[in-house]
Amino acid sequence: xxxxxxxxxxxxxxxxxxxxxxxxxxxxxxxxxxxxxxxxxxxxxxxxxxxxxxxxxxxxxxxxxxxxxxxxxxxxxxxxxxxxxxxxxxxxxxxxxxxxxxxxxxxxxxxxxxxxxxxxxxxxxxxxxxxxxxxxxxxxxxxxxxxxxxxxxxxxxxxxxxxxxxxxxxxxxxxxxxxxxxxxxxxxxxxxxxxxxxxxxxxxxxxxxxxxxxxxxxxxxxxxx
Numbered sequence: 001x002x003x004x005x006x007x008x009x010x011x012x013x014x015x016x017x018x019x020x021x022x023x024x025x026x027x028x029x030x031x032x033x034x035x036x037x038x039x040x041x042x043x044x045x046x047x048x049x050x051x052x053x054x055x056x057x058x059x060x061x062x063x064x065x066x067x068x069x070x071x072x073x074x075x076x077x078x079x080x081x082x083x084x085x086x087x088x089x090x091x092x093x094x095x096x097x098x099x100x101x102x103x104x105x106x107x108x109x110x111x112x113x114x115x116x117x118x119x120x121x122x123x124x125x126x127x128x129x130x131x132x133x134x135x136x137x138x139x140x141x142x143x144x145x146x147x148x149x150x151x152x153x154x155x156x157x158x159x160x161x162x163x164x165x166x167x168x169x170x171x172x173x174x175x176x177x178x179x180x181x182x183x184x185x186x187x188x189x190x191x192x193x194x195x196x197x198x199x200x201x202x203x204x205x206x207x208x209x210x211x212x213x214x215x216x217x218x219x220x221x222x223x224x225x
Contacts, residue, residue: 004216011209015202022198029191036184043182047125050096054165056130061182066167067123068096070103075156076113077148081180086110089151090117090177093160094124094167102156104129104168106179118174126169127182 039061047063076088090105103124108115133150141148141155148156157164170181 004213007209007212007216011205011213014205015209018198018202018205022195022202025191025195025198029189029195032189032191036187036189039184039187043127043184050099050101050167054128054163059128060130062128063125064128064167065123065125066094066096066101067121068094069121070094070119070173071100072119073160074117075148075159076146077151079107079180081107084109088113088147089180091148091151091156091160091166092119093162100162101165101167102153102160102162103173104151104166104180105173106169106177108177112176115176117177122173123171124167124169124173125171126167126179129166129168129182131166 042061043063045063047065050064050066051059051062071093073092075091077091078086079089080086084107087107087109090108092103092105093100094103103126105117130153131151134152139149151166153166154164156162156166168182169179172179
């Protein structure tokens with residue numbers, strides 16, 4: 001009887017832990033979906049002029065329209081686009097009045113790396129962003145070959161002598177450059193899969209607990225006969 005009681009308590013405790021983890025992931029899923037909806041709303045809002053003071057905390061995803069001069073010289077950030085293949089994001093400097101910021105103009109295939117692109121006066125609509133693409137596995141930029149492996153805003157700004165402000169264009173800046181606008185596709189939201197995993201483990205745990213309880217009760221019943 002003590003063994004059965006121990007198995008019952010142990011089984012219920014484990015089941016409670018697994019179920020609580022599953023419900024926690026359900027709560028996290030609701031929070032993440034609300035966060036993504038808020039980001040989507042901010043991304044798609046009506047554009048405003050570039051703020052005088054720009055900070056990542058206040059202005060991430062802010063839609064803006066900036067008119068200025070696209071300066072010569074560009075940085076190529078290696079990227080791969082689904083159903084298209086590898087290529088480069090074209091990063092250039094845009095001078096707007098007395099300010100100069102970075103602009104992510106969009107994507108070109110590897111074969112167009114050295115192609116001429118339109119510069120000079122233009123108006124660009126897009127979103128301010130500070131991509132989180134650098135980690136301990138990110139290779140150092142190949143400065144000689146002009147191949148970068150992440151949009152490290154401070155490093156890009158230092159290279160092109162701009163403010164550490166990146167505008168990701170959603171309007172076309174050149175017929176041969178495809179804009180890659182900001183969206184929420186790159187923000188992970190795996191909480192549903194995690195919840196299913198924990199609830200699945202809870203189901204297995206409950207089945208195993210029931211099996212062991214039955215197995216330990218069965219001999220007692222046969223002995224009683």
